[in-house]
Amino acid sequence: MWVNIIFVLTVAHFAVATSKLDLSWSGLTKEKFFRNSNGSVSSQVEKATELNLRGNFFDSFSDCSAYLDKLEILDLSQNNLQRFFFKCSTKNNLAKLNVSHNQLPFLNDTALTTQISNLQVLDLSYNVLQHITHWTFEHMKALHVLKLNENPLNNNIDEDAFKNLVSLIDLDLNNISCSNFPAGLFTPLVSLRHLTLSSNPIEHLPELPAGIQVLDISRTNIISLGQIAASHLRILRMNEMPKFECLNLTDLVNLRNLTVLSADNCPKLTSLAVQPPTEDLLPELHRLSVRNCSIDRVERELRPVMLRVSNLDLQLNPWQCNCKTQWIVSINSMRKYSDELRCNSPIKMRGRRLFEALDIDQYDCNDYKRLLTLWIPFGLLSLASMSAAMYFSTRAAFGPRGFRRGVTVSYSNMLTRSNDDDKILEHSDITDYP
Template identity: 25%
Template sequence: MRRALVFLALAAACCATRGWTFCDAPGECVCRYHERAEEDLMRQHIDCSYGRGAHAANRTLPPRAHSLDLSSSGLKIIRSGPFLRSKSLQELGLKNNDITDIEPDGLALPDLRRLDLSYNRLERLDAAVFRSITKLEFLNLANNNFVSFAKLTFHPLRELREVILNNNNIGPALRDTDLFDRDGFGLTNKIQKVSIGGIGLGRVHSNFFVDAYDIRELVITNNELTELFEIPFTLEYLDVSDNPIREISGEDFTDLTALKVLKMNNLGIGSVPAYALEPLRALVRLDLERNLNLSEFSALAFGQEVLEDADDFTLEELSLKSSRLQTLDRRLQVPLGRLSRLDLQGNRWHCDCRLAWIKQFQMKANDYEHLRCYTPKSLFNSKIFELKEKYFRCPRERGGGGVGSGMAVGLIAFCMFSSAAALWLFWYLPGCPPRGRALPTAAYSALPLHAPTATIAPTAL
């Protein structure tokens, strides 16, 4: 009898242990192997997103787990224990939960490389949390409640390459320090990608990136910047969109010889002045969309050389969509003609002879569907690429010479008529003898005021 009880107890323990793994949660998790061709055939990808009961029984990870997604699963606190303990897990998704705290040993994942904690309620992270995940390379903390570096430090993360801190109110904490200061947030100098959009940043001091030796991508959108800052020369990707920046110039981009992508959407700039983009010799993509004050794009914006010889012009994509441009200088035809994509839609184009040249570009249908005339009224909302060349006329070329020419002709005719009338009055008005022809005054004095009415008889022959 005793032996039977022991056997049943062991069997129950084995079944219970087997049922605790995430992959044995029916209806809560989906486990797959070999998602990518270059992967180990035995790596497991576990998807428990939206599974509210996946973590209820303190399930554990299988020994070959590679990634685990617990997004939108109702998590509130990550406690220390067997729940998130694995020597093989490299990717962990915990976004869109209600997490307010992670205990120091809550992430016992020594081989973890990617961690997504975005859209939670975190206000602090103990440095001890990071000591168990020192191989971390990617960290997403966007849309949490962090406010200062006193409750968020990255010192233990020596291998961190990319960090996303969007929409945390840490801007005020960065007024006198920076992300790389050891007395502040302490990001490692190995960092290559930083995203700090919507953090309430109003100014970037001159030494902000002094310790960022290898930063390649910077997203600093949706802040309160009114001017560009000292940009690290190592950057290849820069997005400063949705800031009230009022002016740009060539000095802002000096020495940025590696920059390939520049996004300046929804700024406060009114023009792209001459030589503003000339230093960007490696630029491949430029976005200048939704700039509602932008009414001028200088023909010399890329410099003088590219107007004559665009062989070294590297730009491939340019978007000026949804701004307030009315025309473009024809001299830009050479450099813009080399682009693989040009989007000019949504501007207030004035369709006259100065703009007709853009019809020569080869554009995809998606890039000219909303490329339309704004003025003159007779062409309002007309598709530029469907208009015939004869409609692109300047005032002096329109029927009869146009308004300006008509006024000139009218003025000349008026002057000629006035001159003729004056001459006629001068020569033929009674009482004003013609100049150079003197008439005898006696003849006029001998004539009566009224001619006699009597009939004169004919003289006999």
């Protein structure tokens, strides 16, 4: 009895203008929710356009248990859901459905039905889904946002699983344990703008939809990018990639709309390069972050890009501080992060701020160049003198004819007999072969 009274008071407290009903964290099961002797609770539910049932104890949900035709937003997250059904709604007003953080093992043909075909936002994250079939999203042509992250899908996504999602704008596939996305999986997504593939053990980029604008491949096993053909891409994130070794900006030559590029916390990333040099590379780039990697120097070919970027973060890399890297002190956009730009070598400079250690007034590379210019001719002359001395010394040691020819000595014994006695004649032939 007291449970029913508290439940009714909770409903009355959170219902606002009979359109928004918040019953989150109320300890409800589906039996308590749908059972009401005087019908007042059912009336509140049926009038609601937004229903929040987060953090309760529902193990299933069916729209047949109440009249929910006015419902536009339904939050069933953080329950114990193993299945849900939409078979009885007639007006198809539901636009947003959140069933994240549950125990859903699969989606059958009574889950995402034509009764909710106007759905625009669907959150299925943090469940135990193991397979996405070709008919799972068959009726979801109006869907704009789909979150499938944190499900153990592995490689169990049918190659035509997304073929009907022609209106999809945002797709989240973070951490689904997929090592190989089927060829052409993303091609039908003609409206897709945001794609998250992070925290998957993929080694190569899949074929991307033509209109993609934001791509996150952080925490994947990609070693190098290769050419990317997504000409509309604006933001590329590839942080915390354990195997990524080389960021060659020339691979991004087709990304003329790219504005943000980040490759932070990649422990094996040792090379930031432009090979071969390309004119007018990444003309719209305004933020480049390659923070806390293993880069110790950058070549001058990067200078045009670095001068154009207004926000350049190369902090916490093991910089070599010498004349080959002194040119970067002229990049004003790096001074914003100068405190953590420090020398790692040579040892006498370790720990010093790069902009201080390589300051032109204190570290004059012109003197170094002048000394190098003077010493090179002397070095070559000394080398020539040593070579000549060795040649004449060798010639003197072996005479005017050079090295002596090889001598072959052969011995033979001849045994002859006479009438008086036997004599052994020793004969030696010394022959000097030409």
